[in-house]
Amino acid sequence: MRSALAVILTSCALALLGCEKKASVPPPPGGPSGGTAAASSGGGSGGVTGDTILIGEIGSLTGSEATFGISTRNGIELALREANAAGGVKGKKIDVRVYDDQSKPEEAANAATRLINQDQVLLILGEVASTNSIAMAKTAQPAKVPMISNASTNPKVTEIGDYIFRVCFIDPFQGYVMAKFAHDNLKFTRVAILRDLGSDYSQGLADVFKRKFTEMGGKIVGEETYAKGSTDFRSQLTAIKRLQPDGIYIPGYYTDIGVIARQARELGITAKLMGGDGWDSEKLFELGGSAVEGNYFSNHYSPDDPNPRIQKFIADYKAAFGGVPDALAALGYDAAQVAVDAMKRATSLERTAVRDAIAATKNFPGVTGTITLDEHRNASKPAVVLEVGKGKTKYVATIAP
């Protein structure tokens, strides 16, 4: 959006003055670092020296998404402490080298190159943002270094190659989760969709929701779109109000949802709003106020889930870092646990053997659900549905794949 506007502004400025118009083309992401990494250590036993195993972690510890990286860091740290306290892997302690990518894909690619060439790590954990994970994966895959993303849900991440895994579900699954919840739990038959026209995330979730909800026998009564940056959704909402739906599916980000909820209430809309993990932020409560309460979204995990495994994780996390772990901390914890489990099961501490062991992960009991990695190296596991309450969310249901 920013660059698009920049192009529009610049080009209309130039057009006004009768100059030749040139569209600016953004540089390709990733960078050339993949090639050099590939040349170094193909499938070796990187990171294993004497009695330690060195693994790498890349996260957004500073920059716009710093909370993502810090939560992940804590989750990974907790899992590794527990693993080392329990005797480590094959008699060796696990050591982690952490690099900050400042929430930027080019830094993520640089950090991956450093981890692979200089530190020679056995495997890499991270990132949260899909763009950063893709940049890392493009470096890790040619070097044949296994990588586990904790929270990147864009399907493209693991499509980069057979050394790239993730422990979270992918975007299309969330669309299914909410369709099932709306149909089975809420008994909705008429749902309208409001989607962010320029977001792959929003489009992906909305498409799947539409297909699945229709297959289940529900009816999509109307579809509206909005453009990122807009803060006036009244026209779309007025059009939706006329259709009298039971619910409105809005797979957007919390930045828009709060405002949409306020304007929906202002227009007298009583239909429930539903969305995906893009809603998950403290800011949702600030932007939406009381208007956003009573609506539902799907997420990776809920701290209210009564499952004893989850409650033990929360207690341990509180003791170690203070505060309730968010979904990203839980996913970081699971990513590290899956890595440790695979290293234990691997026939040797060679990268290829570890890769094979990660790929064979089946029914692993994580805190974000039972994790099975499918043939596309994505985690197949349940999602939770949360209800927005006053300043916090409430666990409602778990939906299995």
Add this chain to the structure above:
Amino acid sequence: MSDLAQHLINGLAAGTIYALVALGYTMVYGVLKLINFAHGDVMMVGTFLGYAVAQKLGPERQTALWGVLLIFLAAMAACAAMGWVIERFAYRPLRDKPRLTALITAIGISFTLSYGFQLDFGPLPGASPRAFPEIIPPTEWLIIGDRAVVIWNWQVISLGIALALMLMLQGLVYRTRFGRAMRAVSFDHRTAALMGIPVDRIIALTFMLGSALAAGAGILYAIKDTAIQPLMGLYVGLKAFVAAVIGGIGNVPGAVVGGLLLGLVEEFVVGYSSSSWRDAVAFAFLIVVLLVRPGGLFGRVAAEKV
């Protein structure tokens, strides 16, 4: 039928904000023949200043009448000062340079403000959005039927302010000495200077007035749409620019009519065709208006002096 009425109200409310921002564009263009692309970002800065004052006042005092006035006046005064600084140090040195130079500088200032404000440093707000407090607590002004159509107090207040400002500006331009000086500078600033008009002061004052207007518009925008963030100025600024051009840039009533028309066109496109068409139709509308009336609805086409 009630849908039609509701869409009409939505469209007018959205158009009011475009109109208010467009007034500032038009003022500056009228005098300087400069499209001040930083105008939307000045609006953003004004909104954040209003937000800061409201936070300082706290929930009790920010809704009192004097509190609301203080929020508006403080933000408008600070933005006027910022407008002066921008004009003095970015535009004035370039006044006799080719127009493209000033235009590119304006885009540079726009980006400096919108991206600078995303830094999380000192008093800067950082990138994440904030909820502007409800300094005018929303109440239903008029309810038709079983809440089929609702008109809110702030919608009436905003439209009233926009129309009042339009009349005041029109009076200022055509009925005061300052306005006459503005028109003279606009006509030919070198000749105006020869006639003893303090050109620099007139231009600086126009900029300050435009920037103060932007701050006021920004706070009304925030009252309407709640979420404020550093990139908000780019989007609103672009729409307001289109509104100003539709109405005839440089023309005060034109800016208001253009803003309201654009708001209504966008609203009815979404309401009665598809929301994906919204921006495409809005910009196509601009093209059609310019094809039929190249100077905009209220603008005059000046013969180019060769």
